[in-house]
Amino acid sequence: QVQLVESGGGLAQPGGSLRLSCAASGFTFSNYAMSWARQAPGKGLEWVSGIYSDTRYTSYEDSVKGRFTISRDNAKNTVYLQMNSLKPEDTALYYCAKGLSGTARPTIHEYDYWGQGTQVTVSS
Secondary structure (H helix, E strand, O other): OOEEEEEOOEEEOOOOOEEEEEEEEOOOHHHOOEEEEEEOOOOOEEEEEEEOOOOOOEEEOHHHOOOEEEEEEOOOOEEEEEEOOOOHHHOEEEEEEEEOOOOOOOOHHHEEEEOOOEEEEEOO
8 A cells, every 4th residue: 555654854943954755655656746745733734845756847835945855766765855944934744745647736636645744843
């Protein structure tokens, strides 16, 4: 069965960095887009970043452009999210998700499997 396991969350100071990882299994990883989404306290699930199956294209939600970088290693079945210049408003539970196809759509509705999430807290 499909499994997505996130790791790498934690506490960071404003301006700091964290690197999230998501290990995937149970499907042919290289055939599907992957994305990261987040849910802040009291708010809905928000798509953050996506990467095509062949790594050619990446996309980002406006508030994280220039600060976050998504990447994937198809040999390791893993997708990453490098988060730099973190802000308190980045505090959220971060999820990785498997796409319905090789194209990374910028909406949570184009993903069919989700991990359990990893908590990111940005605070001084």
